Amino acid sequence: MIPLQLVAITLVGLGGLAVVTTRDPLRQVLVLGLYGLALAVLFVVFQAPDVAISELVVSSVAAPFIFLAALAKLRGRRRE
Amino acid sequence: MSFLPYALAAWLFFVGLYGIVTSRHFVHLVICLGVTQSSTYVLLLAIGYRTGKKAPIFTSGVPVKVGAVDPVVQALTLTDIVVGVTVAALLLALVIEIWKRAGTVDPDELRRNRT
Amino acid sequence: MSRTARLALFAGSGLVLAALLVWGLTGLPAFGDFQGEYGWILNDVAGSERHVTNVVSAIVFDYRGFDTLGEEFILFAAVMAVALLLREARDERERPRDEVRSEAVRAVGLSLVGPTVVLGLFVIAHGYLTPGGGFQGGIPTAAGLLLIYAAGRYRAYRAASPQWLLDAAEGVGVAAIVAVGIAALLAGGLFLENVVDLGTKGTLASSGTIAILNTATGLAVTAAVVLLCHEFIEEVMYPE
Numbered sequence: 001m002i003p004l005q006l007v008a009i010t011l012v013g014l015g016g017l018a019v020v021t022t023r024d025p026l027r028q029v030l031v032l033g034l035y036g037l038a039l040a041v042l043f044v045v046f047q048a049p050d051v052a053i054s055e056l057v058v059s060s061v062a063a064p065f066i067f068l069a070a071l072a073k074l075r076g077r078r079r080e
Numbered sequence: 081m082s083f084l085p086y087a088l089a090a091w092l093f094f095v096g097l098y099g100i101v102t103s104r105h106f107v108h109l110v111i112c113l114g115v116t117q118s119s120t121y122v123l124l125l126a127i128g129y130r131t132g133k134k135a136p137i138f139t140s141g142v143p144v145k146v147g148a149v150d151p152v153v154q155a156l157t158l159t160d161i162v163v164g165v166t167v168a169a170l171l172l173a174l175v176i177e178i179w180k181r182a183g184t185v186d187p188d189e190l191r192r193n194r195t
Numbered sequence: 196m197s198r199t200a201r202l203a204l205f206a207g208s209g210l211v212l213a214a215l216l217v218w219g220l221t222g223l224p225a226f227g228d229f230q231g232e233y234g235w236i237l238n239d240v241a242g243s244e245r246h247v248t249n250v251v252s253a254i255v256f257d258y259r260g261f262d263t264l265g266e267e268f269i270l271f272a273a274v275m276a277v278a279l280l281l282r283e284a285r286d287e288r289e290r291p292r293d294e295v296r297s298e299a300v301r302a303v304g305l306s307l308v309g310p311t312v313v314l315g316l317f318v319i320a321h322g323y324l325t326p327g328g329g330f331q332g333g334i335p336t337a338a339g340l341l342l343i344y345a346a347g348r349y350r351a352y353r354a355a356s357p358q359w360l361l362d363a364a365e366g367v368g369v370a371a372i373v374a375v376g377i378a379a380l381l382a383g384g385l386f387l388e389n390v391v392d393l394g395t396k397g398t399l400a401s402s403g404t405i406a407i408l409n410t411a412t413g414l415a416v417t418a419a420v421v422l423l424c425h426e427f428i429e430e431v432m433y434p435e
Binding site: 082083084085086087089090093094097098101102126127128129130131132135136137138139140147148149150151152153154155156158159160161162163166167169170172173174176177188 | 198201202205209213216217220221223224225226227228229231233234235237238241242248249250251254255259262263266269270273274276277280281324325326328330331333334397416419420423426427430
């Protein structure tokens, strides 16, 4: 195992813990983005560039957009 | 030491599961489910890795006989990441519906309101 | 069930599950020492058999194309379900006004639309040559279209991605994969068999049906992401 893999594994392990223990969903979306970035790095050092690109575009574009839009909706007025 | 990537997969699985069990907000729950899901990506790619081998991309100049890491697990993983985000969107749509009907996104409060 | 009872149940069942998981994981090949024959063989033959340089794309769209068809159906079903749930009787007569007043946000946002879409199309188009493909490239392409909305041009965003076009693109993208499969049957091959001329390896005109399925997937993913994000945008814009 090369040192870079050790670093990436540590980052992802801590990142996963950080995502789960962040209880405020709005902050959690930001932490999730960083976690996705760490996962993409891990996939690169596992020699899987296709998967890394997939993770990168999902966690930096699609997931934040959808989660933030849903949270914006949940903050709005509600039909009684 | 060579067990570490598998331990990471197990760790992510249980951390995500813990988040789901203790969640007080449905959006938080959906994100924790994503962490659990990502443990399967780590597990698959860790299995398919071969020490010293490169990615399965053979552009001109790379002799095929060098070999590469396992491409099958990568194909499995990359489609699931993209499909996974659309399924997360479906779960969020259900969360919005729950919120419209019950007025809460807390699983515990939802149960109290029902009884 | 109270929170403490739930945690106790999780601790108990989690321990059993963890024991099973560790037992299973110790039976796996050591990290970096995987000897799966299927992957070895595909790495050796995909280049000459399918004229591709990215073996992963060849597996996604050819060797395991049938599995990808299943994934596409999940994608399609998820998008349809979101539309069914959220696209209810929304009163869309009152068009929302553009709320972004900052010229800087508009200028930067709109100037990024072109490069983002081109990047997405580039990633899709080179899927069977370099890392990338329909699944990965579809998301930046969709992001480019959504940037028009983010830059505060709601009307321009709707003009660039009208509802009928998105619905049609999503349907056509998924249906094209089934159509390619059936066409292969009609040509005397197996379902989704690569029956088209394979072209020159290493160029865009290569890999036969992989290129077609890759493009169809790019279309389906682009439309899916824009459709999903659009439903959520509409939910935010029209409060209950």
